[in-house]
Amino acid sequence: MNLSHYMTNLGEIAREASQAIAAADTRTKNTALIAIADELVAKQQDILNANAQDTSEAQQKGLADALIDRLTLTSEAIENMARGIGQISELPDPVGKISDMQSRPSGIKVGKMRVPIGVIGMIYESRPNVTADAAGLCLKSGNVVILRGGSESSHSNQVIGQCISTALKSTNLPQGIVQVVKTTDRDAVGQLITLKEHVDVIIPRGGKGLVERISKEATIPVIKHLDGVCHVYVDKDADLQKALDISDNAKTQRYGTCNTMETLLVHESLASTFLPKIGKILSAKGVEIRGDDASRIHIMNSLAATKSDWTEEYLAPIIAIKVVSGLDEAIKHISTHGSQHTDAIITENDAAAKRFIREVDSSSVMINASTRFADGFEYGLGAEIGISTNKLHARGPVGLEGLTNQKWVVFGNGEIRR
Amino acid sequence: MNLSHYMTNLGEIAREASQAIAAADTRTKNTALIAIADELVAKQQDILNANAQDTSEAQQKGLADALIDRLTLTSEAIENMARGIGQISELPDPVGKISDMQSRPSGIKVGKMRVPIGVIGMIYESRPNVTADAAGLCLKSGNVVILRGGSESSHSNQVIGQCISTALKSTNLPQGIVQVVKTTDRDAVGQLITLKEHVDVIIPRGGKGLVERISKEATIPVIKHLDGVCHVYVDKDADLQKALDISDNAKTQRYGTCNTMETLLVHESLASTFLPKIGKILSAKGVEIRGDDASRIHIMNSLAATKSDWTEEYLAPIIAIKVVSGLDEAIKHISTHGSQHTDAIITENDAAAKRFIREVDSSSVMINASTRFADGFEYGLGAEIGISTNKLHARGPVGLEGLTNQKWVVFGNGEIRR
Numbered sequence: 001m002n003l004s005h006y007m008t009n010l011g012e013i014a015r016e017a018s019q020a021i022a023a024a025d026t027r028t029k030n031t032a033l034i035a036i037a038d039e040l041v042a043k044q045q046d047i048l049n050a051n052a053q054d055t056s057e058a059q060q061k062g063l064a065d066a067l068i069d070r071l072t073l074t075s076e077a078i079e080n081m082a083r084g085i086g087q088i089s090e091l092p093d094p095v096g097k098i099s100d101m102q103s104r105p106s107g108i109k110v111g112k113m114r115v116p117i118g119v120i121g122m123i124y125e126s127r128p129n130v131t132a133d134a135a136g137l138c139l140k141s142g143n144v145v146i147l148r149g150g151s152e153s154s155h156s157n158q159v160i161g162q163c164i165s166t167a168l169k170s171t172n173l174p175q176g177i178v179q180v181v182k183t184t185d186r187d188a189v190g191q192l193i194t195l196k197e198h199v200d201v202i203i204p205r206g207g208k209g210l211v212e213r214i215s216k217e218a219t220i221p222v223i224k225h226l227d228g229v230c231h232v233y234v235d236k237d238a239d240l241q242k243a244l245d246i247s248d249n250a251k252t253q254r255y256g257t258c259n260t261m262e263t264l265l266v267h268e269s270l271a272s273t274f275l276p277k278i279g280k281i282l283s284a285k286g287v288e289i290r291g292d293d294a295s296r297i298h299i300m301n302s303l304a305a306t307k308s309d310w311t312e313e314y315l316a317p318i319i320a321i322k323v324v325s326g327l328d329e330a331i332k333h334i335s336t337h338g339s340q341h342t343d344a345i346i347t348e349n350d351a352a353a354k355r356f357i358r359e360v361d362s363s364s365v366m367i368n369a370s371t372r373f374a375d376g377f378e379y380g381l382g383a384e385i386g387i388s389t390n391k392l393h394a395r396g397p398v399g400l401e402g403l404t405n406q407k408w409v410v411f412g413n414g415e416i417r418r
Numbered sequence: 419m420n421l422s423h424y425m426t427n428l429g430e431i432a433r434e435a436s437q438a439i440a441a442a443d444t445r446t447k448n449t450a451l452i453a454i455a456d457e458l459v460a461k462q463q464d465i466l467n468a469n470a471q472d473t474s475e476a477q478q479k480g481l482a483d484a485l486i487d488r489l490t491l492t493s494e495a496i497e498n499m500a501r502g503i504g505q506i507s508e509l510p511d512p513v514g515k516i517s518d519m520q521s522r523p524s525g526i527k528v529g530k531m532r533v534p535i536g537v538i539g540m541i542y543e544s545r546p547n548v549t550a551d552a553a554g555l556c557l558k559s560g561n562v563v564i565l566r567g568g569s570e571s572s573h574s575n576q577v578i579g580q581c582i583s584t585a586l587k588s589t590n591l592p593q594g595i596v597q598v599v600k601t602t603d604r605d606a607v608g609q610l611i612t613l614k615e616h617v618d619v620i621i622p623r624g625g626k627g628l629v630e631r632i633s634k635e636a637t638i639p640v641i642k643h644l645d646g647v648c649h650v651y652v653d654k655d656a657d658l659q660k661a662l663d664i665s666d667n668a669k670t671q672r673y674g675t676c677n678t679m680e681t682l683l684v685h686e687s688l689a690s691t692f693l694p695k696i697g698k699i700l701s702a703k704g705v706e707i708r709g710d711d712a713s714r715i716h717i718m719n720s721l722a723a724t725k726s727d728w729t730e731e732y733l734a735p736i737i738a739i740k741v742v743s744g745l746d747e748a749i750k751h752i753s754t755h756g757s758q759h760t761d762a763i764i765t766e767n768d769a770a771a772k773r774f775i776r777e778v779d780s781s782s783v784m785i786n787a788s789t790r791f792a793d794g795f796e797y798g799l800g801a802e803i804g805i806s807t808n809k810l811h812a813r814g815p816v817g818l819e820g821l822t823n824q825k826w827v828v829f830g831n832g833e834i835r836r
């Protein structure tokens with residue numbers, strides 16, 4: 001079977017299975033999730049063996065330590081994987097929920113029902129835990145998933161996929177609900193993202209390069225975010241202590257996440273009071289500060305920011321700082337240079353807060369809170385399959401609800417249109 | 419200025435204007451809508467003159483009567499256009515609405531706010547009233563629109579566009595909110611649907627050929643439906659009178675609309691009672707019946723259906739009829755041959771009704787009601803910009819809410835992530 005036939009076949013199996021999982025009741029889905037979690041724990045040693053093969057091949061190829069680190073599984077990691085799937089079984093099932101019912105003058109009642117999207121194509125780098133997480137989220141939301149992880153983790157992914165298949169066999173659900181692509185051929189990705197007939201949406205997770213390539217080449221809608229150039233704007237009416245706490249936390253709690261602040265905007269009236277203090281805090285933590293001229297007057301040892309600093313996602317202990325003349329300039333800066341991910345204002349002024357949340361068109365907009373909160377768990381979604389900065393469908397952290405949509409349901413009693 | 423520069427320039431103006439209309443309050447938007455309605459009535463004669471030029475050119479080109487008919491405006495049609503815009507001003511404004519607020523253990527409050535999509539590219543055939551309708555709906559929902567109507571209606575569209583511009587000049591809103599593409603160059607469409615930087619979504623309205631071409635070539639998400647192969651399934655527990663009324667209405671109330679029933683599925687246990695009656699009703703109205711063997715036994719003068727009848731959108735007094743063995747076969751038939759537009763079940767059996775609405779994955783699913791109700795006005799949306807059979811974002815009739823999306827809003831009081 002050549003690659004194109006193989007991928008089309010996966011797509012056909014997926015589409016066929018989608019009817020059954022969409023119609024499955026909550027109990028059936030939860031039973032399947034628990035069976036998967038149990039099987040992962042039971043086959044722990046098999047997973048570890050396969051993972052050892054992946055890591056040793058990665059070492060032989062001389063791959064970077066960071067990559068090998070992400071790739072490596074431990075007993076604890078596998079138990080966490082299983083626990084994660086167990087938690088998904090406890091989340092409320094969005095599918096079938098009817099809302100917005102209204103009676104119309106014609107006599108019909110109209111409402112909306114939550115339904116699964118259908119078939120999800122998931123493409124990700126070499127983190128074997130994503131295989132289990134994504135399978136769990138898609139199953140619970142009534143979707144079918146085709147999983148294509150990075151080739152470096154392929155042995156681990158295959159064994160995790162087998163665990164899922166074995167678990168599904170013990171239920172009434174078709175095994176086609178979760179399929180792990182078996183080939184490491186890179187062209188499989190190109191095939192998957194153009195399987196228009198069989199796949200409804202692609203969710204890529206990984207570096208900007210991967211996501212950019214997939215968005216460009218996919219003929220299927222893609223739920224994605226490219227980068228997180230997140231801002232904190234310290235308004236003239238900010239509470240100084242909150243501004244310091246949040247700016248510090250948003251930058252330094254974790255450097256490598258997409259909801260980490262990269263650019264700090266400060267109202268000119270606070271420059272002389274706020275900037276020396278935050279400069280000291282950040283410098284003490286080893287953060288490199290790149291400021292505009294107006295901010296550098298107030299910060300020791302800062303470097304001069306260049307144009308590219310305003311659009312860079314550092315993912316590192318580096319921050320860009322700029323003094324602005326007010327809310328207008330802050331909003332303008334964010335809309336020009338931001339990535340519509342997460343942006344926060346620090347202010348005690350209601351009117352400023354309202355304008356900021358209304359006018360900043362990002363997937364998460366915050367008042368007096370750290371950008372680091374932009375996260376599925378923190379928002380109460382339970383888990384997230386990714387983050388979206390798209391304009392359509394789900395924006396921000398995508399959980400079970402983001403993996404569904406709403407259709408119209410009409411209840412009549414013989415009504416006809418006049 | 420060459421075409422590519424011209425279209426990019428429209429896109430830049432649109433993006434620039436989107437900030438202002440997104441931030442505009444309801445009163446400002448309603449004032450602008452009323453000004454537009456007034457201006458259309460005031461400049462009625464100019465619109466009629468331009469329209470006369472369009473229709474006379476269309477006649478000279480020997481275009482079909484049906485097309486010229488759709489193209490032709492009267493005083494009454496212009497007043498209806500104005501009234502339609504007036505009605506949009508009375509609809510509730512979805513923008514800025516906050517919902518789903520919840521307090522999280524961290525102390526933050528998380529909710530969702532409705533926001534405009536941004537810039538809409540609207541492509542449609544030669545119906546000048548769409549120019550006004552689409553402008554009104556986009557404006558009210560806080561979006562910017564670039565309008566590209568069929569070249570046959572270009573004089574009418576230009577004058578309507580001028581009316582809108584004049585009206586906007588009397589408000590504080592930028593005129594760039596509504597732009598009518600000035601060139602009739604066909605390549606303008608190709609440019610518009612690939613203006614990724616400046617346009618967020620494309621909405622095509624017109625025949626299947628147009629929509630298909632646009633979906634294929636667009637690099638921007640497209641809100642669309644290709645066709646409406648709508649079904650009515652008469653279940654074994656159907657009330658016969660309701661089944662007759664609804665089947666008749668769904669087929670014959672209007673033949674040319676996308677929510678008209680094209681295929682009637684009948685449970686075998688009702689074949690001998692229901693089919694002769696519906697056959698008589700439809701034949702009396704001149705509807706051509708194409709049935710499978712099992713149904714033809716019970717219907718006088720029916721033709722034999724061929725395979726292609728199950729997937730055809732007739733938009734004409736023709737119907738396909740098939741006898742099925744039960745709910746399973748009905749659902750299977752709809753999922754195999756339907757277009758995920760609108761499908762109805764006629765039944766008094768709750769379990770059957772529930773399975774049907776849950777398992778039929780169409781943008782509108784109905785119980786005991788005519789498919790002809792799948793319509794923005796009938797659903798209480800006030801007006802619709804189109805109908806979507808997409809899997810993501812809006813499904814079914816798309817009104818003001820379908821032209822918006824939700825972002826996350828977080829309200830804190832200095833919270834940081836631990």
